[in-house]
Amino acid sequence: MTLETVIPSLRSTLYQHVDPAAWPLTTAPAPGGDLAVGGAALTELAARFGTPATVLDLDDVAARLRAYRVALPDADVAYAGKALLCAGLVPLLVEAGVRLDVCSGGELALALRAGMPADRIVVHGNAPTEAELDAAVTARVGRVVVDSLDVADRLAAVAARHRRVVDVLLRIAPGVDAGGHPAIRTGGDDQKFGVPLAGGRAAAVAAAIAGRRALRLVGLHCHLGSQIADTAVWERAVDPLLDLAAELPVALTELDLGGGHAVTGGTPFDVAGFARRVTGAIARGCSSRGLAPLRLGVEPGRAIVARAGVTLYRVQATKCAGSGRWFVAVDGGMGDNPRVALYGAAYDAHLVGRTTCAAWRPATVVGRYCEAGDVLARDVALPEDVTVGDVIAVPGTGAYHHAMASSYNLVGRPPLVGVRDGVARVLVRRETTADLLARDCCLPRSAPDAGSWDDEAWCGGVVLGRD
């Protein structure tokens, strides 16, 4: 039973504030005012794995990967691993036949160790280190996206040392400024990514790269920004990029338009509409310029994993501020979700695990970190009897949460728990106090273990409700 099919029951008083489109696809009501994801009751997951914990609906991820493959059968779809990367996701990517975009030596190492075929890996970065370029060439990754002539020249030197030829795309800043927040707009003229089209600079850099014997320039790339809902935005980048392709001394075969497909509120990104508009624009643009059709590439990150994630917190305190604002303070916060503080992102929050007849009251769910900006959800409706020990579930936390988590205040990062068919499996374990202390080289090694109270790290698979 999926959430869509149980909307009438979710529209009962108990679930009146649950927006089905914001929750993982397998979400369903569970007894006692609970919700289940992947067949696992959220309060049971909170009890077994502790809080905060992020639950990931693996069927939801697989379904969204499939939707991209179906909508874009002739395109190269690369999942952008910066949104969320762990070894447990890699089999889903392999099964779906998509590529993986990595942007650091760490992501590359994880991808290779987890079994991602090297030729399906795309390496990005505006400032890759020598070691990262070397690792990419050594692994024989499928593509490297170069962001400047400096990076291209450094890659060419590494490739020459290895006696290899590397397939590259040149990242362009096409002057299309888009994205849900200034910090995540990456296609305009006044930001750090890509070579600007203006003044013939991109043409000069592309021609120089085409002349490097250790590099094969196979295409152009752009990533306009993140959280873009309007599919017409990508079309605006197509013509300027094809104009550039038509000027170059080499015949290109690929045009990668990056990611940025929005996940906002309950409106799903229109993948089919995007596919129609963009493939049409590329086909028309290539034909009118006498270019052989370029193969489209896309790199969605958030659109694949955001909705699959739900983070569970436990209430530690409630209070009414002098202003009258009601605060519900939980055991996580900006350490596991910095997006509210960074981008003013909006989240919902829901009480799970018990029924109540209490009236709904506007609440601000805040974290446990030492900053007033440590907010998780502003002005959400919670029952007014929410109290210490209650479990609060925040949906839409699959992308850029686990990936951007920090250990600020020396609070360990939460675990990532994959759920599917009633089986819960820890994909990434909780970061313990022992983990945090282990990095400090000045601590006496023989000191009593200050972190023993939370050192239990779950690593195995747990079949829920069967022990």
Ligand SMILES: Cc1ncc(COP(=O)(O)O)c(C=O)c1O
């Ligand atoms: C080059 C590149 N590709 C893809 C993505 C994925 O973006 P999103 O998760 O918004 O789809 C990003 C991040 O914004 C990026 O920088």
Ligand SMILES: N[C@@H](CCCC[NH3+])C(=O)O
């Ligand atoms: N980290 C951002 C998106 C940036 C994507 C990478 N270029 C977010 O949480 O929305």
